[in-house]
Each structure stands twice: as structure tokens, then as C-alpha cells.
Amino acid sequence: MNELSTLARGGRVHLRRPSLRDAGEFLERVRASRKLHARWVSPPETRSDFAAYVRRARGDDLEALLVCANDDDAVAGVYNLSQIFHGPLRGAYLGYYAFEPFAGRGYMAEGLRLVVRHAFGELQLHRLEANVQPENVRSTKLVREFGFRLEGHSPRYLKLGGRWRDHQRWAITPEILPGMPGVAVARSGAVTLRDVSSANWREVMRVRAAREQAKWVAPVGEYLSLCRYGGMWNPLAAEADGEVVGFLMWGRDPDDLSYWLGGVVVDRSRQRRGYGRAAMEAAIALLRTKPACSEIALSYRPDNEVAARLYASLGFVETGETEGDEVVARLALPGRKA
Numbered sequence: 493m494n495e496l497s498t499l500a501r502g503g504r505v506h507l508r509r510p511s512l513r514d515a516g517e518f519l520e521r522v523r524a525s526r527k528l529h530a531r532w533v534s535p536p537e538t539r540s541d542f543a544a545y546v547r548r549a550r551g552d553d554l555e556a557l558l559v560c561a562n563d564d565d566a567v568a569g570v571y572n573l574s575q576i577f578h579g580p581l582r583g584a585y586l587g588y589y590a591f592e593p594f595a596g597r598g599y600m601a602e603g604l605r606l607v608v609r610h611a612f613g614e615l616q617l618h619r620l621e622a623n624v625q626p627e628n629v630r631s632t633k634l635v636r637e638f639g640f641r642l643e644g645h646s647p648r649y650l651k652l653g654g655r656w657r658d659h660q661r662w663a664i665t666p667e668i669l670p671g672m673p674g675v676a677v678a679r680s681g682a683v684t685l686r687d688v689s690s691a692n693w694r695e696v697m698r699v700r701a702a703r704e705q706a707k708w709v710a711p712v713g714e715y716l717s718l719c720r721y722g723g724m725w726n727p728l729a730a731e732a733d734g735e736v737v738g739f740l741m742w743g744r745d746p747d748d749l750s751y752w753l754g755g756v757v758v759d760r761s762r763q764r765r766g767y768g769r770a771a772m773e774a775a776i777a778l779l780r781t782k783p784a785c786s787e788i789a790l791s792y793r794p795d796n797e798v799a800a801r802l803y804a805s806l807g808f809v810e811t812g813e814t815e816g817d818e819v820v821a822r823l824a825l826p827g828r829k830a
Contacts, residue, residue, distance in 0.1 A: 502606055507606050508557070509555075512555050513541075514530075516569065520593035522591075530632065554572065556570070556573075557572070557573070557610070570589055571603060572588070573615070586620045596630070597629075604638055605633060623662075624660055625658065642662055643663050667756070677728065682767070683737070684732070684774070685731075692729050710755070718755075725755070728775065732767055737757075737759055740757070740772075741753070742754075772802070776788060780825060787821075787822050790822075
């Protein structure tokens with residue numbers, strides 16, 4: 493194996509595996525970056541530690557990747573894919589750190605794009621998980637803006653600097669890759685539903701309901717926050733003719749495992765074109781594919797007559813249940829078993 497060969501190249505950086513010949517520069521970067529790394533990471537600090545790191549990277553469960561500047565091959569940072577699992581899981585844990593004087597200059601962001609494509613391409617992985625301390629603002633910003641999803645909080649997850657420290661779990665799968673539209677998950681008529689990703693979230697944020705509908709729906713930004721941090725909802729962009737025209741979300745109640753639709757918003761400039769109905773039909777088709785989905789629930793304000801007529805025309809029936817000040821309606825899916 494030629495350790496110094498380039499694995500992937502971007503506009504300013506490229507990836508390559510570490511070699512024993514990198515020891516001098518690597519350790520010098522570590523010494524210069526002690527304040528930057530602080531309690532966040534513990535990279536190799538001696539030649540023997542670095543040699544052991546290179547040896548481990550020659551095995552099957554660790555892919556060590558140096559982020560190097562294109563102009564002079566200077567080592568700007570490191571990404572590690574550790575505990576690589578094959579078989580049905582096909583996943584790995586992602587660890588990373590930048591070196592001074594390259595931190596904050598976009599090298600790691602470009603490197604992450606190359607790392608993810610390498611992981612999902614050459615290594616044929618399906619999932620990457622990054623565990624980040626909540627106080628580590630830079631690291632959190634890197635994975636969040638790239639498109640990793642926050643999956644949960646792990647108290648006392650990892651011992652660093654002599655203390656057990658809490659971490660947040662961020663993960664990404666190959667269905668959503670930066671620089672590409674969110675993956676299409678369902679279609680009906682002129683509307684395609686796509687996952688909200690780092691590529692289209694700004695368009696989604698620009699979706700605005702008509703003024704008279706503001707009393708019935710929240711701003712899309714609030715729905716996106718609920719999807720990110722609420723632990724239940726998944727956001728979808730409704731697209732027509734290559735442009736985002738609306739938003740909705742789906743979720744599975746963690747208490748009774750029922751499936752729900754909510755947050756349906758069609759942009760004020762795109763209404764009365766059938767996009768709302770088509771988006772709902774596509775969402776219903778999507779949920780039909782989910783495990784044990786025998787019915788779909790939603791809720792709406794009783795005075796929202798337009799929504800009530802639309803949902804009734806799609807087969808939703810009010811059940812007498814309420815959610816706060818909203819009535820609940822459910823759609824039975826014939827032939828599906830709970």
C-alpha cells in the first residue's frame with residue numbers, strides 16, 4: 493500500500509493515509525495545537541504513540557486520514573474512521589481535529605466532504621456517527637452544517653482529560669450527501685418529497701404560509717427546530733418543477749408507535765395549484781412503506797375548514813380525540829397489519 497498516495501482531492505485539500513515519515517510534522521502540529529485541542533481530543537504526542545497509531549491504521553477497523561493542503565501537502569487536520577463494522581451494519585465512528593494554523597479556515601469542512609464520500613464510496617459504509625461534547629462549538633458546527641442529524645445525548649460517554657464527559661450523537665447516512673439535493677422519498681403528481689438536507693434547507697426556510705393561515709400553522713423554522721430537537725419528527729421538502737414549494741413532516745409517536753403527519757405548509761405564492769394535495773398523497777404513500785403502519789394520524793384546528801375538507805377528501809376521519817386545541821383524524825390503511 494502506498495501510504496502517501498492521494499485518496500481524494502478537493503479544491504484546497506486532499507486526503508491521504510499517515511506514514512511514519514509524517515511523525516515529525518504531525519507531532520510538531522500537535523504541540524502547536526495544545527490550546528486548541530484542550531480537553532476535546534487526545535492525539536498522539538510521542539513518536540512511539542504515533543507509530544502505534546500508524547500501525548493500528550493498517551488494520552481493518554481504523555481508517556486514518558490526513559487532511560493536507562494541496563499547495564504544499566501541509567497536514568491541516570485529521571479524520572479517523574474507527575471501529576469500522578462490516579456486514580449488515582456497515583458503520584464507523586468519526587473522530588476529527590484540526591491543527592494550528594489551519595483551524596477556522598474551512599480546511600476541515602472541505603476535508604469532511606471528501607471523507608464522507610470516501611466512506612460511503614470506496615469503503616462502502618452506510619452510516620457514520622460522530623460523538624461531540626455539547627460545549628465544543630466548532631466541532632458541533634462542522635457536523636451540523638454538513639448535514640449530520642442529532643440523534644441523542646449520551647451522559648458520561650467518554651473519558652477525556654481524566655473525566656467522563658457527556659456527548660451528543662450526530663450521524664449521517666449516504667441518502668443525503670452535501671452538494672446534492674435531498675434524496676427523493678416519494679412522488680405524487682407534480683410534487684416530489686425530499687428529505688431536508690444541507691443542500692436545500694435554506695429554500696425550505698423561505699416557505700411562508702398565507703397571512704390568513706398564520707393562526708393555524710407555525711413558521712417553518714419552528715417546525716425544523718422541532719424536527720432537529722424534538723426527537724420524533726422528520727422534515728420533508730415538497731418540490732415542484734425543481735423548486736421547493738412547501739413543507740411537511742412525519743413522525744412516529746414513541747409512546748404508542750403510531751405514525752403522524754404534521755406541519756403542512758404550502759408557500760403563499762404556490763397555493764391553489766394542487767401542491768398541498770399532491771404533497772399529502774406522496775406522504776401517505778411514503779408512510780405506507782414504513783414498518784407496521786396500519787393507519788396515519790394528524791390534527792388540525794376545528795376552524796381550519798380548508799384543511800378539514802382536504803384531509804376528509806383523502807380519507808381521514810375525525811375520531812373524537814383531541815391534541816390541545818386541535819381535533820385528531822385518522823386514515824386507515826387497508827391491508828396493513830399493526
